[in-house]
Amino acid sequence: MKFKKVALASLIAVCATSNALAADKKVLLKTPIAFGSHLPALGTPIQWFSEKISQTSGGTIKMKIYEPGKLVNPPEILDAVSTGKVNSGYAISGYWQGKLPASAIFSAIPFGPEAPEFMAWLFFGNGLKLYQEMYDEGGFNVKVMPCAIISPETSxxxxxxxxxxxxxxxxxxxxxxxxxxxxxxxxxxxxxxxxxxxxxxxxxxxxxxxxxxxxxxxxxxxxxxxxxxxxxxxWHQQSTVFELLINKDTWNEMSPVQQSAVETTCMATMTYSIAEGEALQFAAMxxxxxxxxxxxxxxxxxxxxxxxxxxxxxxxxxAEDPFFNKVWEDLSTFRAGYALWASNGFLPRETKAQ
Known part of the structure; x- marks a missing residue:
């Protein structure tokens, strides 16, 4: 009898989820990208996201990618998403530092955190909160999500x-x-x-x-x-974060299930991008x-x-920008704490096994 009750409850939950998905309004994300989708770990992650989001959303969200300059030029992606010219875009926040000086902190920081530390600050520190706050205070009508990350570049x-x-x-x-x-x-x-x-x-x-x-x-x-x-x-880019921007009107029209699908798939895409990037570099060198x-x-x-x-x-x-100062001080506080772990938990470079 107990097994039958559990099975019935599971069936009801599955049906409720299926009904919720069926009721969700279908969304097409028209997404200009800043980097060619053929470039490994730079453009391939958003291609991977576009393939997976249809599955994770139960077919209610699809993404159409536009290569750099085909619909919107890369430097114009933020404005295009904010104004609704397109409803989403994939880029790197440092492109907007002329308008938002602190934006570059959320992409790549000289002598800054490596990928694990960067993600720790974003997802378990105040990073994501400050990231969205920057766009909100700047008057941009966008929802931002980190959606890929790569490890060091050459300098x-x-x-x-x-x-x-x-x-x-x-x-x-x-x-x-x-x-x-x-x-x-x-x-x-x-x-x-x-x-x-x-x-x-x-x-x-x-x-x-x-x-x-x-x-x-x-x-x-x-x-x-x-x-x-x-x-x-x-030294200038020990790790680099890439962002998915979604027009806030589009985002607010999505159901909680759809929003969760986008956020979860972006987090999965971060895993995909760092793994792909790490796997390819030594052969290229x-x-x-x-x-x-x-x-x-x-x-x-x-x-x-x-x-x-x-x-x-x-x-x-x-000194030039109060919000830059706010973000920098928060990141610095997080890194000062993280240093206790980093200095004790990892082998120094010269003693790592070859």
């Missing part, structure tokens, strides 16, 4: 060795986000170019150097053909060496220079 492709601070002065370099402010203070002229334009700019000499992403992604773009010195570690690329690790003088200059940039940005 640049150069035509010549960079051994001392003087070697940077006068260079023209493609550089992203907060790291660009560091390079500018060191005498580098920086420009923000989309991935598809970097190779041509390097080849024609319009820029002398470039950073973009991880080795497997940079390989696809052919940087090794025009620059033979690839520097590590990616080996191939780069075979193609004549010299893989270099920044010397201590240069790393100290980058870090000290970064702290100068932080103080300037805190």
């Amino acid at each position: 640049g492709w150069f035509r010549k060795p960079i051994d001392k601070p003087e070697d940077l002065k006068g260079l023209n370099m493609r550089f992203y986000g907060l790291g660009a402010s560091v390079m500018e203070k060191l005498g580098v002229g920086t420009v923000q170019l989309p991935g598809g334009e970097i190779f041509g700019a390097l080849e024609k000499g319009a820029i002398d150097a470039s950073e973009f992403s991880q080795p497997a992604i940079d390989e696809r773009l052919g940087f090794h053909k025009v620059a033979k010195y690839n520097y590590f570690p990616g 080996e191939k780069a060496k075979q193609n004549g690329v010299e893989i270099r690790y920044w010397n201590e003088e240069m790393l100290s220079l980058f870090k000290n200059t970064w702290m100068e940039v932080v103080e300037e940005k805190k």
Whole structure:
């Protein structure tokens, strides 16, 4: 008798869920993306999300992806989603730092947290709350969700060795986000170019150097053909978060079940993206060496220079923007606590097994 009651209760629950899904209004998310869906760990995660969301929502949510520039240019995605020109978009928040100075913190932070620590702050600290608050206070009609994350990038492709601070002065370099402010203070002229334009700019000499992403992604773009010195570690981007933006009107019209499906699938996509990225890099680095690329690790003088200059940039940005200061102080408090765990829980780099 007890088994029959449990079975009946389970059947009722399944039927209730099925009825709720059947009653949900169908949603088509028209989603311009900032990175080509062919780029591993950069564009592939949103492609994966688009395939899974139909399943996790019981077929009530579908996503149509528009490649970069096909519907909306990447720098215009936030405005397009906010105004309802499109109802969703996939990008990186640092693109909006001209409008929202703190936005770059939610994408990549020089000498910042690696992926596990970044996610810990977002999901179990105040990160997500502050992330949404930034858009709300800025007057943007969007719901934001972290929807992919990758581990360190390379910190640049150069035509010549960079051994001392003087070697940077006068260079023209493609550089992203907060790291660009560091390079500018060191005498580098920086420009923000989309991935598809970097190779041509390097080849024609319009820029002398470039950073973009991880080795497997940079390989696809052919940087090794025009620059033979690839520097590590990616001090400017130890991890990078990508965001799914949904117009708030669209979001509020979704049922709780649909909203949960989107949020859960984004969290799953973060797992997918970090795993894919970690799996691909060593083979790409080996191939780069075979193609004549010299893989270099920044010397201590240069790393100290980058870090000290970064702290100068932080103080300037805190003074310029109260919300940047608010987010930075919260993140710093979280990291100070996390340091007790990080300094004791992990092996130092030089003692890790090969």
